[in-house]
Amino acid sequence: MASKSTRISRRRVLKTAGAAAVGTGAALLGEGALAHPSTDARGALSEVEGQGQAPAIGTNTQAGRRVRAFVKLDSTEPPTVQTITLRRLTGRQVAVRTEAAQTCYSSVGQVLLPSPTAPQNITVVGHGGVGIVEAVGPEVSAIQVGDRVIVNFHSTCGWCYSCVRGRADQCLNGGGPSEATADLNGKPVFSGTSGMTEVMVVYQEKCLPVFTSVSPVELSMLTCVGNCGLGMTMTKVPVEAGSDVVVFGAGPVGLHAVQGARIKGAARIIAVEPIAYRRDLASKLGATDVVDPWRYNERRRRPGGGGGTGTADEFDDALVNHIRDLCKLSTDRTWATGGRIGPDHVIEAVGGDRYGNVLIKPAAGSGPDPSGMTVLHQCWELVSRVGTGISGSIGFPNDQRVQIPPNQFADSSKHWWAGTAGGTHTRRDVPRYVRLAEVGKLDLKALASRTYPLNQTTEAYRVAMNREVVATIVTPTT
Ligand SMILES: [Zn+2]
Ligand SMILES: [Zn+2]
Structure with a gap:
């Protein structure tokens, strides 16, 4: 000191x-x-x-x-x-x-x-x-x-x-x-x-x-995106040692979230990201698994499911299924501490590629659904019965709606947080983010x-x- x-x-x-x-x-x-x-x-x-x-x-x-x-x-x-x-x-x-x-x-x-x-x-x-x-x-x-x-x-x-x-x-x-x-x-x-x-x-x-x-250049990462990404995994979402966390998006926000999850001691950190160099970087910064969403871009309507309201649970979603497979516990036996389906916590750091009515098309690539709506539905679906989801992005189309089956919304016990500050209290949290950077735990x-x-x-x-x-x-x- x-x-x-x-x-x-x-x-x-x-x-x-x-x-x-x-x-x-x-x-x-x-x-x-x-x-x-x-x-x-x-x-x-x-x-x-x-x-x-x-x-x-x-x-x-x-x-x-x-x-x-x-x-x-x-x-x-x-x-x-x-x-x-x-x-x-x-x-x-x-x-x-x-x-x-x-x-x-x-x-x-x-x-x-x-x-x-x-x-x-x-x-x-x-x-x-x-x-x-x-x-x-x-x-x-x-x-x-x-x-x-x-x-x-x-x-x-x-x-x-x-x-x-x-x-x-x-x-x-x-x-x-x-x-x-x-x-x-x-x-x-x-x-x-x-x-x-x-x-x-x-x-x-x-x-x-x-x-x-x-350096000031490094510190500048914390002014906005760092507040959001680190906040998502280090404040509101109770990432514990041994948790399984999935992070959608390995951009500036998501890569902070990945590091926050690593710092908190998550066992498994799955980064979902369409751009290859960002997946590589996620691996270097703490992701244990990386997934290209284009490889699992298949959503089939479940036979007889849901009443045709277009909600996430009506779909047999290949990406959701793959992530659930990755997070499978060593036992499904509920009398032997098992039974969780999917990850503990789900972080959304993708957003919509939109400015007003104009679609932004990044040259290096983007996910299968530029509106960002599919990711929101996948995140909700992946949150386990006692898990937590958090979203920290913007740019979604205003004329669309996130549709959640009312019984899930009312009775599933899923927790959901939203907000681009990610839960960060700047005077409480940013000094410790700086400290983590000083000692080499935050890159x-x-x-x-x-x-x-x-x-x-x-x-x-x-x-x-x-x-x-x-x-x-x-x-x-x-
Ligand atoms: Zn910003
Ligand atoms: Zn205030």
């Missing part, structure tokens, strides 16, 4: 690094990029250094600073890199110089396809990121200038109805600042959940200070495949959309 003096020294190192890198950032921006030299972030840091550990209330000097950001304009056109002018920080706002931000797959439609309708506000694209705090608003109490923070996509405010009931994964104070944080050609710019910008302006409840040697490096500068953000999303690699990361200031 690090001594107190080590911690202080680490903080100083971060501050120094922050100040140095701000200098680089300013150079990158070119002459005149910082509209008010006396109010630049370097000045802010010096001011705080002089005050020791005091909160940086006196450093609220971001107003007028010009930074590059990947923004969705108030038009139907895809986002582009623009130079925006920051406003003065208010209340709980924090300005973070972005070191790394992961391109979440759920944004690829927004980035690569024209919007069906023009958004009302100009908004910075992204699902959080990692960076160094350069300035804080007057009400910020937990974050200090110089801190390296993970800016989570999911908030933990600690005060809302969900948070005080232990359900921070459903925090009601999520999203970006409700007021504009910058301007572009006289129009207000909203931060959104931020990420793809040189400086993120977000509320402090999204920020988690971290004191670690794990973030294998997931953080490729980095891109800010001016190639569109390309980074394109590669993510095509699933050419597991994850792409934008590094706006490094």
